[in-house]
Amino acid sequence: MYAIQAQDVSKTYKNGVRALDHVSLNVRKGEIFSLLGQNGAGKSTLIRILTTYLKPDLGLVQILGKNLSMKAARIRPKIACVGQQTSIDTYLSLEENMMFQSRLYRIPKTQAKLRMEKLIQDFGLQSYRKYPVSSYSGGIKRRLDIALNMMSAPEILFLDEPTVGMDIQSRMAMWDMLKKIRNDFGTTIFLTTHYLEEADILSNTVCIMKDGKEVTQGTPEELRSFIRQDALRILFPTKAEAEKQMVFLQSVFPASQMTVRNTDIMMNTEDVRSDLERTAGFLLEAHIPFYGIQIVQPTLEDVFLRLTKKKEMGEEK
Numbered sequence: 001m002y003a004i005q006a007q008d009v010s011k012t013y014k015n016g017v018r019a020l021d022h023v024s025l026n027v028r029k030g031e032i033f034s035l036l037g038q039n040g041a042g043k044s045t046l047i048r049i050l051t052t053y054l055k056p057d058l059g060l061v062q063i064l065g066k067n068l069s070m071k072a073a074r075i076r077p078k079i080a081c082v083g084q085q086t087s088i089d090t091y092l093s094l095e096e097n098m099m100f101q102s103r104l105y106r107i108p109k110t111q112a113k114l115r116m117e118k119l120i121q122d123f124g125l126q127s128y129r130k131y132p133v134s135s136y137s138g139g140i141k142r143r144l145d146i147a148l149n150m151m152s153a154p155e156i157l158f159l160d161e162p163t164v165g166m167d168i169q170s171r172m173a174m175w176d177m178l179k180k181i182r183n184d185f186g187t188t189i190f191l192t193t194h195y196l197e198e199a200d201i202l203s204n205t206v207c208i209m210k211d212g213k214e215v216t217q218g219t220p221e222e223l224r225s226f227i228r229q230d231a232l233r234i235l236f237p238t239k240a241e242a243e244k245q246m247v248f249l250q251s252v253f254p255a256s257q258m259t260v261r262n263t264d265i266m267m268n269t270e271d272v273r274s275d276l277e278r279t280a281g282f283l284l285e286a287h288i289p290f291y292g293i294q295i296v297q298p299t300l301e302d303v304f305l306r307l308t309k310k311k312e313m314g315e316e317k
């Protein structure tokens with residue numbers, strides 16, 4: 001059973017920017033689904049549509065089996081959205097925020113208190129319950145905001161860039177919290193992120209987006225299968241030189257296999273040894289000045305760049 005089904009969702013803003021271009025995705029109930037993309041990829045626009053704040057121009061969206069365009073009012077109580085700006089009242093304590101939230105959702109007081117205690121215990125937030133939220137760091141505030149949003153026991157929790165700007169310790173605490181929400185509460189989590197590592201660690205499914213289009217979707221294992229392949233790194237004195245020589249190399253290797261990273265060309269390859277020989281032979285014969293060639297393990301960023309570049313060139317996966 002799917003929590004979210006989106007088919008051919010498109011959105012163009014009044015200024016003519018096409019933020020989403022026929023995006024389709026399916027999110028299974030109880031999974032963590034990450035939408036991964038660089039700035040401007042369309043992630044926030046999609047989250048705004050899925051959380052009923054914005055209407056798509058085209059496309060069909062079903063949330064928990066209900067048609068979004070017809071049943072928005074029935075869907076809203078079943079979902080919660082934690083945006084980049086925290087919605088928590090920083091003048092109030094966590095307890096006060098939670099009890100206030102429970103009144104908004106008309107949860108009876110006894111039930112609300114039980115729920116609040118469970119959330120505070122489960123997420124280890126005992127030390128933050130009494131003081132005004134403003135007294136805590138940004139990372140803690142965001143975790144408190146999520147705990148607050150869990151008061152309404154949402155079936156789907158949407159998170160827009162939950163760890164942006166956080167240090168590694170705060171990010172790890174956030175990841176633990178999100179895993180707990182999925183594993184112990186059974187809540188479906190839909191999040192957006194810039195960080196491939198985060199998507200990899202947390203998600204059951206990852207969807208990579210670029211320029212309003214979906215580039216690929218799959219499990220982190222499927223994405224990591226790209227990473228297992230070694231890559232060649234050809235070192236040049238300058239970025240301009242690397243860019244210039246990539247044009248020459250394209251007469252031998254597919255353009256989709258190569259990207260320029262700083263002053264190097266990164267080349268993904270199926271057979272690293274034979275490609276190393278071919279590349280070295282080609283560069284030496286053509287008297288192309290290069291500093292060296294290394295066999296390297298591609299990073300997650302390489303995978304992302306490779307996949308998004310293929311999409312730019314209109315190739316299939």
Ligand SMILES: Nc1ncnc2c1ncn2[C@@H]1O[C@H](COP(=O)(O)OP(=O)(O)OP(=O)(O)O)[C@@H](O)[C@H]1O
Nearest residue numbers: 013015017019037038039040041042043044045046
């Ligand atoms: N309200 C708006 N009016 C006009 N254009 C917009 C609006 N909101 C977003 N855009 C444009 O739509 C495109 C997609 O933006 P969106 O915020 O959805 O991307 P994003 O992937 O969430 O990026 P970021 O990580 O920077 O938030 C961008 O080109 C952006 O400038």
